[in-house]
Amino acid sequence: MYSPQFKNMRIAYGFDEVALVPGEVTVNPEQADISFKIDSLTFDLPILAAAMDAVVDVPFAVRYGKLGGLAVLNLEGVQARYDNPEEMLVALSRAKDPEITSLLQKIYSKPIDPRLIGERIKAIKDTGARCAVSVTPANAKNFAPLAAEAGCDIFLVQSTVTTARHVSKSYRGLVFSELCQSVSIPVVVGNCVSYGAALEIMRNGVAAILVGVGPGAACTTREVLGVGVPQVTATMDCAAAREAFLKESGRYVSIITDGGIRNSGDMCKALASGADAVMLGSIFAQSEGAPGRGYNWGMATPHAALPRGTRIRVGTRGTLQQLLFGPSSVTDGSQNLVGALRTCMGVCGVVTIGDMHKVEMVIAPSIKTEGKLFQMAQQRG
Amino acid sequence: MYSPQFKNMRIAYGFDEVALVPGEVTVNPEQADISFKIDSLTFDLPILAAAMDAVVDVPFAVRYGKLGGLAVLNLEGVQARYDNPEEMLVALSRAKDPEITSLLQKIYSKPIDPRLIGERIKAIKDTGARCAVSVTPANAKNFAPLAAEAGCDIFLVQSTVTTARHVSKSYRGLVFSELCQSVSIPVVVGNCVSYGAALEIMRNGVAAILVGVGPGAACTTREVLGVGVPQVTATMDCAAAREAFLKESGRYVSIITDGGIRNSGDMCKALASGADAVMLGSIFAQSEGAPGRGYNWGMATPHAALPRGTRIRVGTRGTLQQLLFGPSSVTDGSQNLVGALRTCMGVCGVVTIGDMHKVEMVIAPSIKTEGKLFQMAQQRG
Amino acid sequence: MYSPQFKNMRIAYGFDEVALVPGEVTVNPEQADISFKIDSLTFDLPILAAAMDAVVDVPFAVRYGKLGGLAVLNLEGVQARYDNPEEMLVALSRAKDPEITSLLQKIYSKPIDPRLIGERIKAIKDTGARCAVSVTPANAKNFAPLAAEAGCDIFLVQSTVTTARHVSKSYRGLVFSELCQSVSIPVVVGNCVSYGAALEIMRNGVAAILVGVGPGAACTTREVLGVGVPQVTATMDCAAAREAFLKESGRYVSIITDGGIRNSGDMCKALASGADAVMLGSIFAQSEGAPGRGYNWGMATPHAALPRGTRIRVGTRGTLQQLLFGPSSVTDGSQNLVGALRTCMGVCGVVTIGDMHKVEMVIAPSIKTEGKLFQMAQQRG
């Protein structure tokens, strides 16, 4: 006796399970236009630097801004807690492994100083660079006016899973439509992974959404909560919401894939899945001069891959310039991200990120798994 | 020449192959109602402690009952064979590996003493805690009245595979409808995995069924017998039987997923697959004060993962309190099970376990496999 | 522009990818009738011992026959080349690794002595045991009369891939219909894997067919030739041919799954896939007193898993009695094959091998892969 179906399940795909198909036309990579927009602001590079203390501080934001990118400063990290955040960053990079959990807990227990919010933003803006900042929903209403007043260009609200409707008997949740109307700058909200949730957030007036819940191999959200949608499918579903919302409203809300991207190939796949840009953390933490000094760590729940109390060694692999524009001495897709994207667009025969959304993708599972087993066997044999 | 189809095969899914999709609404985790019912008895926690000697003894059952859970005492283990079971448990935890097989065989060959059945049950009930006990079908008819008389709240009948109809020329099998009518307390029966078998058992008047045959990685049922259904599909099919039986009878029979759950994420997936509760063994054996003292072992066929004669070291990872409610110092889903469940319900936007049954699940295969290969390569490189 | 489909491909399944579903009825394992028939000959056990020198010699055939099974003697191995084959078997088990290839080549280059064919068969028959022998197609016509005359019960013709029609300009291939008519004893032919090939061989009058081309992990047929069909699908397709042939002719031709079976679980799956029996090699080579003395080796092309020149250490794991009937001290399905089969039939609720063909199977991929990765990581961590 066969069972009636209790629940319907779709198959969801991650970066490892898909590949792009070259086009019927090829294009000179130099002709690729890789710019991307949040609201009316245009950026040369479709790559955001994630709001993590080990990735973005003021000097990084300035340097990255000059190269055409957008770095997001976390307003709940050391930058807005300490007059001299440098000191804390150095301490975190020098701490021995057994001390790190208590040190992190101590450092991040200092209250946020609202005065520092303005100071950091101004320090970035004074150089002429664009400035983006990130907070959790609980702090959004209070910090948004301070940030806007200080000249911030873009305001991000991030938590592991964010929806337009939060149900609570004990407090009134953040209402994004109110936030978007009350601040004069574009609001970006994340993270979400589904069509319905994305569409509803868009209807609240946000300028962009961040896509990704439990995507990466290192991310424990899936082990702890059972929750997570692989990024190719998550991006596609949110991109479908963007198209639906564009049709209903005439407004284009950008989709930013955040999390699980380990190399330039994954970045290209995210864009082909419908993203307008990607957000990277660990890859930037590996650049020379990154505030993490060869480490990355979790500050709080928004960065589920690194729960508070964990610090991982990521190393330093080259300058920010090399990371973005090469030349690359390695062939694993960890350097020359922009060059790789341009080449990808060239072989796929597309000129804009919007065209990338139409590139054919195939499900091409697991060919690397066996290759890796071979390599492992050989290295150890 | 293509072959006509000899046999139709459905795809069955396990915990590793699915993931939950966050909802369009989020809910304050504190509002989640995670209680669960067997018949008219309500429990604060939807987690049963498995009927294994290394998991449940009288003190554990009392402690766990006070925390809101239900522990199941095995009436065919040391508790009902020895006046002083403690002595045996200590011996088992101290035995050296080469001695363990013969020691287990010796310890479990002592006959069950019916007098001890009542004694153990009363010891639990005297503290005010609820009491559940488990036997194999062969002993059900004899022990059920003793248990009920001693004040037992719930009576479990468990074997590797249990059906409502057992065919034998040499003996008359257990008739569940007779058992359910003859004892005054709810009867829970397992294990089963299919719609048809579950439905038929329900029609015999049981209060709940246990789901799981050969589910886990460590379980040898699949290697030895070729038999086994991955738990997501098994739970879904039995939940479909529950819905069908509810429609035909108006009675709600709870579904308890038993086996293969390694972390809080798996537990959340089981509930989203249609389970009303889960039953855990090894995770509880790892709690401080568990009778196994850092070990777990197989007592008999009902626990196919641990055939009689095998003992595995599971270690001690924290207090029962920590295991259930945190705080968690690790991020692998082995601690703070209740906190994880509440957070999962929050991000999925549901308030009751019943709502959990409607949460969207996707098939998200194997993304961790490659991640693990990477980790292994790095740890060893 | 999407491609028109160049070729249609079905999915084929192997043992690792499927699992049996317990039935709605359970049956006392003692009631299972596991006998199997080739033509009018009935055997107590549905397990053949493979025609390999390391598996079957005269004493093994006699011992296995007494336990109810059928052992197949290879007429192209040492048994029919040497008056004293024992001497060669001892030499092969004592040779050092660097010597083994040349020793194998030397030993198997001695011509077959037709006189010994009769001698070996008589030695088996004189004990009252049934006798089966195997040859390659090239020797079938010459050796079949000798074997039949000596009292042989069953005559096998085996090569890597056998079809009813062999095209050659330089020689006239074996015509199975002529062979079957010319010899008075049942002819069993293999190996084949597809519906069409199996059906055509059946129409030539054979009594049973052997199923399996390139099935096992160790088998190099797939790496060398690209050829191979996983055994679950291969068995199902040949079983479909059996059903079709039964309908068209009224004759039942037994299906014997040969190759790729590593444990009792695989054996149960083969039977549930439609096989009437299985043929095992390495598992028998591991029994005490097996002629291989803890080794197994390839003699010629029919045993593609072990190309001539390769010898592998399989070890000795227990008596033939233990292997078949237990008791089993291990839980990996390598012992107590018959007990496992009976238990499997019990939980699946079936009484005959024919009923096994109707047991539900699910596609349950890869749950063990991750489990194994874990185990490996832990053992090495």
Add this chain to the structure above:
Amino acid sequence: MYSPQFKNMRIAYGFDEVALVPGEVTVNPEQADISFKIDSLTFDLPILAAAMDAVVDVPFAVRYGKLGGLAVLNLEGVQARYDNPEEMLVALSRAKDPEITSLLQKIYSKPIDPRLIGERIKAIKDTGARCAVSVTPANAKNFAPLAAEAGCDIFLVQSTVTTARHVSKSYRGLVFSELCQSVSIPVVVGNCVSYGAALEIMRNGVAAILVGVGPGAACTTREVLGVGVPQVTATMDCAAAREAFLKESGRYVSIITDGGIRNSGDMCKALASGADAVMLGSIFAQSEGAPGRGYNWGMATPHAALPRGTRIRVGTRGTLQQLLFGPSSVTDGSQNLVGALRTCMGVCGVVTIGDMHKVEMVIAPSIKTEGKLFQMAQQRG
């Protein structure tokens, strides 16, 4: 709320995921006709040697030509840059690992000497062997007349991804129809992987196309660009284009699968996927007397598996004769390629490569993965 589908994705298959099904007829392997044609030129072997400096030099091309194959000389390697290329090849094989990148960069920065193009081609042609040469699109127009004049038989134009239309504002791309009309010898173009791209290239008058973008486990195209189609699907799609083009034009354009082939089994699968021939690199680099002297290295982008600057040790495994015709002392499909192909055609019951295109293939995923895990565990256990 389910998402509307953003993008449709087909499943693409690689060699590891398919297997050939034996036929209903078997054929004497000696009767197999394995010849293959490019335009009006017939070759005894359907195997090209890849245009890599470590694989093909003049002596190799001559030796391989005499055995019936076609070797392709790279006109952008050392052969057309140095009067005495031997010296450079020796230097590259003797360099220590830390020196190799700069040595490669230095060696390949010397300008190509057009005079040497004619010299090398004549050196091959003077022996009576056929000669094929390869260039990148940028050099095609200039070098084609030189090659044709020197007596070259076949002219290859290769880059990672080649299409019939290349869009650039800064230069006029290569127009294949012009190239094909202007040179008197057959033009072969690659690499491509899709139906549309292949069809369009065919319409430009080419004689054959090379199939493969990012196919192999070692190939970094997929990690760096996210681009790549597994070879079975890529070959099938291009073969579908060949059939469509044959119907529309009456001309047969050969399909050559290039890349990702690790053993004779993969080669057989490529032919069964619709290829008329295959192109091999590393396997030939392992033959005695190969110019790489036990190494292989990347010269430029056309060989994405080996980016410029990387050299890998491939070892020397036997003579070219052994590699092609055996005898094989190993069973991993790395030797006796022709014998394996003939045997494959025999068991599949086909006589020509064209018949191979009709052989049934099944999707037979990953059975070897677990086998390999076992092996690894055992080797290390």
